[in-house]
Amino acid sequence: MRIGLIGSGGREHALARVLAHSPHPERLVVYSNTPNPGIRPLAGEWIKGSLNDAQAVARAMRAAHVDLVVVGPEAPLNAGAVDALRAAGIPTVGPTQSQARLEGDKFFMRDLLQRRVGWGAPQWCLARSRAEVLSFLDVVGEAAVKPLGLTGGKGVQVMGVHLRDAQEAAAYADTWIQKDGSVLLEERLVGEEFSRMAFATDSGVFPMPVAQDFKYAYEGDQGLMTGGMGAYTLADGGMPFLLPEELAEADRLMVETLAALAEETGQPYRGMLYGQFMVTARGVRLIEYNTRFGDPEAINLCALLESDGVELFSALAAGSLQVGQVRFAPQASLVKYLVPQAYPGPLPGDVYFDFDAARARQAGFELIVSSAALEEGRWKALGSRALALVGLGEHPGALCEKLEALLSEMEPPELRHRRDIGAYATLETKTARMRALRPVL
Structure with a gap:
């Protein structure tokens, strides 16, 4: 089998080791925006390309005649790479673009759970103004401030850890409101x-x-x-x-x-x-x-x-x-x-x-x-x-x-x-x- 792997970070190096050590693959084909010196010795072929271009991913994998694709990072998932790969007839591990919203859109995730599951979530609020931020903090006391989109784990700031008080939390939340139009607030969990x-x-x-x-x-x-x-x-x-x-x-x-x-x-x-x-x-x-x-x-x-x-x-x-x-x-x-x-x-x-x-x-x-x-x-x-x-x-x-x-x-x-x-x-x-x-x- 010819296996395609999308991505070039530590996670993908770990996945490459799993795939390359299988008795089944004839060739591991890696598609990423940068080469990884840990992956290169395991891969029979490396293709440079954008992780945010779903059609480019699909074209490259189709041209490489792969039989299966494993998508590593979140960027191509949210760009619709799985949809494009499956449309090209290539079996692919990963969620579709609409399913990837569970990670890529924090409001979608909270709203879905509230409407269809109904339990397991902290108190939360989608705030569109500084006043709404302060009103929510009056209810819950301390909160985590979360940008709605992908930030690589680095956008979240928590009161009592990164933010000293409600005013500092509101100021940080306001930077994301100005950028995205809204921000997610969740009660701080202990x-x-x-x-x-x-x-x-x-x-x-x-x-x-x-x-x-x-x-x-x-x-x-x-x-x-x-x-x-x-x-x-x-x-x-x-x-x-x-x-x-x-x-x-x-x-x-x-x-x-x-x-x-x-x-x-x-x-x-x-x-x-x-x-x-x-x-x-x-x-x-x-x-x-x-x-x-x-x-x-x-x-x-x-x-x-x-x-x-x-x-x-x-x-x-x-x-x-x-x-x-x-x-x-x-x-x-x-x-x-x-x-x-x-x-x-x-x-x-x-x-x-x-x-x-x-x-x-x-x-x-x-x-x-x-x-x-x-x-x-x-x-x-x-x-x-x-x-x-x-x-x-x-x-x-x-x-x-x-x-x-x-x-x-x-x-x-x-x-x-x-x-x-x-x-x-x-x-x-x-x-x-x-x-x-x-x-x-």
């Missing part, structure tokens, strides 16, 4: 976030192990939001702070959402659905949906996947996936991104660094390339999250200690990472926090 992803298709919804992403730039959840500094999973597929009935509640909400989306669009969903949830003293609440793999969580999950990737994604695209085709290793995983010192801000200039991938592999960690180039044997940061390291083991705490020992000796001074991701102390703190919150019920 609890623990977790990521639940699933393969969703005509034949059912197949959950993956739960992950926890660390979105803030600095340790202790300080600093600005990022695309995600790393994530961990546990060997049992759950979270240390999450009760079985709470996870079942999240799964039920995802199933009901997919049913509502099918009713709304009249189309079967054939792709990945990523629910970002928070467990609170009042139960599980949905923060947002993404209609593709999360990043960094995809790196964890692809490392754990034991299924034949081509067989799995072919069945997903055909609507015929079965339980026996979805298998994950019963191990814990840990991913940490190495990012430029200035991230998520702009780079002060060219940032070159050295990194010994072979030494990391000998220690049990695979290198995933995200936003970095190789120039004459040296790495060059391209502005976002540069490299990720992923490892598997018995517990994320042990993996964290092992990785920290390695990075203390070999992390480039031009890069930094969060030492607290997956640490024993971090997981204990999160578990204790939820134990203290639950008696409020």
Whole structure:
């Protein structure tokens, strides 16, 4: 088989490893706007093109005679790449353009849930003026301010974290109102976030192990939001702070959402659905949906996947996936991104660094390339999250200690990472926090 992969980030490098290591593909054809030096050795062909041009994506994949396409990032999904590819007769993993609105239009998502599902959401408001912002804050106290469209995880700001008071929140909200005409406000939730992803298709919804992403730039959840500094999973597929009935509640909400989306669009969903949830003293609440793999969580999950990737994604695209085709290793995983010192801000200039991938592999960690180039044997940061390291083991705490020992000796001074991701102390703190919150019920 000839397999097409759309995208060039860390998530796509992880997917490329899954697809290239299958016994089925004859050739992996990658389409992206920039080359990824981690993907290039795995790909038989690389095609440069815009991720926002759905017709260009379809023309390139048709010309490459691919038998299946897997779409990685959100931009081509929202541009209608899946619609164009299927119209060209190519089986494709990913939601249609109308289904991708679940991620690309936050008001659409909240409105759909309110009309067709009726539970699981925080209090929210679509504000079109500063006065409406302040009126909502009078009701809920503290809130998260969310731009309506795609911002790569960096547009959300939260009162008590980034915004000091109602006036500062209203001023930030007003910048988006001036730009987009409106902004989404949601009550600030208190609890623990977790990521639940699933393969969703005509034949059912197949959950993956739960992950926890660390979105803030600095340790202790300080600093600005990022695309995600790393994530961990546990060997049992759950979270240390999450009760079985709470996870079942999240799964039920995802199933009901997919049913509502099918009713709304009249189309079967054939792709990945990523629910970002928070467990609170009042139960599980949905923060947002993404209609593709999360990043960094995809790196964890692809490392754990034991299924034949081509067989799995072919069945997903055909609507015929079965339980026996979805298998994950019963191990814990840990991913940490190495990012430029200035991230998520702009780079002060060219940032070159050295990194010994072979030494990391000998220690049990695979290198995933995200936003970095190789120039004459040296790495060059391209502005976002540069490299990720992923490892598997018995517990994320042990993996964290092992990785920290390695990075203390070999992390480039031009890069930094969060030492607290997956640490024993971090997981204990999160578990204790939820134990203290639950008696409020």
